[in-house]
Amino acid sequence: MSSEISRRKDEHIALASSDAVAFRERTTLLEQVTLIHESLPELALEEIDLATELLGKTLRAPIVIASMTGGTERAGSINRELAAIAESRGYAIGLGSQRAMMRDPSMAPTYRVRDVAPNALLLGNLGVVQARDLATADIVRLIEDVGADALCVHMNPAQEVVQPGGDRDFRGGLETFARLAGELKIPVVAKETGCGVSARVATKLRDVGVKTVDVSGAGGTSWVAVETLRAQGAAKALGESFWDWGIPTAVSVAWVARSGLAPIATGGIKSGLDVARAIALGARAAGIARPVLQALQAGGRAGAEAFLDRVEAELRTAMLLCGAGTLDELRNAPRVIGPELASWLGTM
Structure with missing residues (x-):
């Protein structure tokens, strides 16, 4: 089982590094947010304050290097490089799903980054299906092993139903969030994986004690697409049908903010203008994944730093x-607000 997970993780890295897994037609709809130009800003550029509070820590800028990987030697190297960048720039850093280290403790070092990022806001990561089947004490051990400041509990039914050997039983998810929000000593972040969070789900999460949601909306990397490219036969055909499934990032950010929760705008964030538009819709911070990984692989740390600059x-x-x-x-x-986004925001 552990070797199968490791192989899948390496395949995920290779696919997520390319543009082949982008949404085909659906966009984030952030392009439908136009900020009004101010000819007399009465500001000095260098005095603009980018700092934000997120999950009990202050970030120098509202950027999360979003959850991507773990569980293989290559993944461990990527995690350490990205964590060191987050530390030096005052960002948050998210780990990939810790399912691999849960199954095989020998994989734990690929998630350990505290030695290169002692102060960064570090987000652990576990699927809600795996969390449902684990005792809270076992989850605490996973958190403590990596020194996480918060735990992302990810929801990914669309990815799983296409993934060969993926989960098929998603019952008990809300109860799991309620248990963890009540029993863990660190914040619980509800996180999607590319399909966004609806207003209805945001309200349910709020009512069981979750305060922060990483929307991971549609318009960036399609994890259905990732699994479709790995699948064969009927599973591949199913994935083709649902490649563009999901709620656009801009919509999810606005809906989550309306519900009174703190949104992290992940999913198709490619530029500082995207970050600005997401913040204007209510996001506390914005998560960037594939563009950072691509910049890192193309130009090393200098390339990733130049992109983030x-x-x-x-x-x-x-x-x-x-x-x-x-x-x-x-x-x-x-x-x-453009007409398509306005239409979405007029519905719940």
């Missing part, structure tokens, strides 16, 4: 040009 410069510039000196001011900045 550009993201921060674009975010800071967007804030200046709409007269927002802080992220709270950006959330209240005037904006125009």
